[in-house]
Amino acid sequence: MKNIILKNVLNLTFLFVFTYSLHVQSQQTEDILDIHKIIQPLTKDGIFRDSLYYNWGGSIIKDEKEKYHLFYSRWKREYTFNGWLTFSEIAHAVSDHATGPWDYKETVLKGRGNGHWDGITAHNPKIKYFNHKYYLYYISTNLDDTEFSNQDLIDLSTVSLKDKKRMMLRKNQRTGVAVSKSLNGPWKRMNKVLLEPSEPIATITVNPAISKGKDGKYYLIIKGDKPNEKRFIRNQAIAVSKCPTGPFKIQPNPVIGNLDTEDVSMWYDEKRNMFYAIFHAHSYIGLMTSPDGLNWKKAKNYKVTDKKIMLEDGTVFKPGRMERPFVYLENGEPTVLCLAIKKGNDSYTVFLPLTDTLKN
Secondary structure: HHHHHHHHHHHHHHHHHHHHHHHHHHHOOOOOOOHHHHOOOOOOEEEEEOOOOOEEEEEEEOOOOOOEEEEEEEEEEHHOOOHHHHHHHHHEEEOOOOOOOOOEEEEEEOOOOOOOOOOOEEEEEEEEEEEEEEEEEEEEEEEEEOOOOOOOHHHHHHOOOOOOHHHHHHHHEEEEEEEEEEOOOEEOOOOOOOOOOOOOOEEEEEEEEEEEOOOEEEEEEEEOOOOHHHHEEEEEEEEEEEOOOOOEEEEEOOOOOOOEEEEEEEEOOOOOEEEEEEEEEEOOOEEEEEEEOOOOOEEEEEEEEOOOEEEEEOEEOOOOOEEEEEEEOOOOOOEEEEEEEEEOOEEEEEEEEOOOOOOO
């Protein structure tokens, strides 16, 4: 009789453990993240503006002393907004909170001048910490072997987008990385770009977004033009490497290939066991997901927000442009949505708190 009771107890225990294991596994792989529901109103401290510079986007990281660091693009307002292509630099700001207020600390990267792949500008940064080092991914461009002066760059910042030299600046845009043991530098740049365009992207490789998967590999989303397309449409491709500095191999299937998109940021969600990639599609912010970093689809809660921002007084602000979405995670959960804003002749960066109601 005791043996029968013991056997039944063991069976029930096994069933409970097996059922719980399946439940936990399903919870970990279920795409239930809904950023739209947790976006909070924008506060005054969440607006990062500079009277002398256009501020544009950003990437946040926290150090071991609980201090937050923002790496962002900026360029002098005197060069007009189009001056990003010729005068953008990557700056470093600090704060006690991931939503700000932020204090400018230093400029860390500029164009290196004639003869370098990153001779002109340093733009659209992503800061990452891998293997006890900091990696600052960024984009830049050059004018091939053409010598140029500062006045040449000033002239180019105001010419038509169809100007031959300005078109060369666009065509030569590539992605690179600088490495440091400290967030305060010094930063060592690579003398070569991370990768060149290949199917399913053409012309350029820009606006990097990178994350390390559970397999130890590095997954890099990169933007380029859509091949064999007469319309102005950009594709998002995925590239993979065993090392954060490459070499990266672009995969054949695009992350997003059926609509014009920009400015992807990505992360690997260890709790939900999947990758997420947030982007802007001109009139809204969207979200993609992937179980393996290679095969992507629209997330269950695809639309994060339309092009509007709720303010703390209850009113709604509608910017002219709302781009460069970046999600900062704290303890594995999204806590801040960073966005680049342009309204009229002003541009700045905002930081929206995210209240996590999904305790999974």
